[in-house]
């Protein structure tokens with residue numbers, strides 16, 4: 200199946216309106232209702248968000264100013280006091296939701312657990328007290344490196360409860376990647392597990408933590424709290440490592456939520472950029488709580504009876520905002536699944552939908568393409584009739600995959616919400632509202648109320664309908680990232696300086712290319728910088744290059760992505776070797792494995808190509824454009840006059 204091309208998308212004219220039955224029961228049930236909200240928010244954003252903050256969240260103390268905007272630094276709900284763990288837990292306990300399922304969890308081997316709001320609250324308080332006993336105080340950073348088990352969410356909520364910003368590191372990242380993130384965040388405690396079950400194997404998490412912390416490599420880390428999941432043999436370092444199951448029984452379940460300033464840091468989440476060093480995206484408390492709450496409520500048209508399942512991992516922003524904080528703040532039932540579709544169990548997702556009567560299902564295009572390959576017999580042999588809304592996120596969805604999702608999973612009745620957003624934005628930016636917005640396959644449709652998005656050229660001028668340009672956002676929104684951790688300068692030049700302010704208005708530069716059609720619908724085409732999108736995971740070309748050149752055999756490396764049927768994009772590396780090393784299949788395999796141990800399995804190059812030289816400009820810059828063409832097997836496009844040595848290209852083409 201092909202990836203979306205500009206031509207195929209330009210021809211995409213199909214329109215899918217929500218059914219009248221769906222619209223009638225929806226919170227926002229018509230396009231007019233959406234437009235009204237949009238206008239209201241655009242006219243007076245501060246009043247719009249203040250009204251929602253008042254209505255939707257519990258505050259210990261109200262703010263005295265809604266927004267303080269000193270571009271590019273925004274503050275929301277100044278002097279407001281709030282705790283997101285309180286909003287996700289305590290406030291539901293005084294209602295009938297006390298005994299409602301907060302988390303439904305299904306383990307890969309088939310074990311399962313359900314935690315009601317009261318039970319989740321109890322465990323969060325216990326873990327918060329354990330963290331305090333381990334010396335964590337308000338403001339200390341805590342690293343979380345976990346499998347997809349309830350304790351991952353418990354750990355996040357426990358940190359939030361005591362005001363210790365968490366930094367979750369995806370369990371698929373290697374020890375090296377974990378170390379770099381813990382170092383930058385200066386974490387005091389790490390919460391991990393002995394391991395997790397994934398694709399019929401045990402992912403050994405604790406050994407990776409040991410490796411990352413070896414020889415006091417991260418001096419800030421004093422304690423490691425270990426959750427028992429797989430029960431395989433692991434080493435416990437005395438004076439440093441403690442077991443959760445040993446401490447929990449004696450931990451008090453009473454731990455009042457700390458009143459946090461609205462602008463206190465809630466978490467740091469590392470994401471890839473254009474340099475080799477991932478950046479620590481900082482999110483704060485009040486604005487993030489509000490925005491994830493409202494977007495989750497409206498985009499998924501949440502009802503009290505919904506069983507909502509987002510298939511992301513808590514290690515990514517999708518897991519933060521739409522497995523943990525958004526759904527729980529709304530008092531919804533959020534389902535967590537530890538496993539992944541695998542050859543031994545290609546129907547496992549549909550089993551979970553059937554077993555729990557999932558009503559809202561949110562996944563990524565790469566997963567949808569994988570399901571298509573696995574065959575329709577798997578979904579077709581399960582009862583999926585409970586589903587009422589489908590969602591997608593992470594990369595542009597090709598219209599063919601959209602239509603398959605609509606027909607085979609959605610029985611042609613479930614609205615599909617294609618949500619465009621980023622780690623940096625905290626929550627949905629472009630998205631249909633399922634009862635209101637007619638959808639077009641491949642388009643994330645229209646901006647969420649309060650989001651002033653546009654497509655502009657490099658000078659900040661809006662481009663005409665259907666013309667490609669850069670996706671920007673004009674006005675701050677509550678869950679906008681506040682800065683890059685310890686690096687305001689990087690925040691400024693990554694997001695605010697590529698495109699200059701226009702008519703005095705600062706433009707947030709998302710890094711994506713897009714166009715807007717004649718109906719104002721947005722079509723996101725993908726990154727315009729050196730960031731790849733591998734199976735919906737963001738990865739910098741420079742990160743993979745740095746990993747490759749850290750191998751003694753490698754002199755130089757240039758990394759690009761090439762289209763891939765299932766993953767969307769795949770890593771393709773061009774490598775030149777140090778003098779004495781000869782190219783071989785063994786070395787290729789070794790280099791691939793080296794990248795895995797430097798970053799993680801998501802970065803494993805699909806292909807490594809050895810070459811004598813890389814195409815460069817006269818000033819020594821690698822011309823990646825040509826390499827992308829070569830990797831994709833396309834004709835070379837673009838100007839070659841700036842090239843230093845034209846024979847390099849001939850050799851690469853011949854090779």
Ligand code: PRX
Nearest residue numbers: 592593594595617618619620621622723737
């Ligand atoms: O290129 C866009 C793509 O994913 C990038 C953000 O990646 P990350 O911060 O890891 O967050 C992913 C989950 C929110 C964006 O710059 N992207 C995300 N959603 C979509 C998308 N591209 C097209 N359509 C989407 N719905």
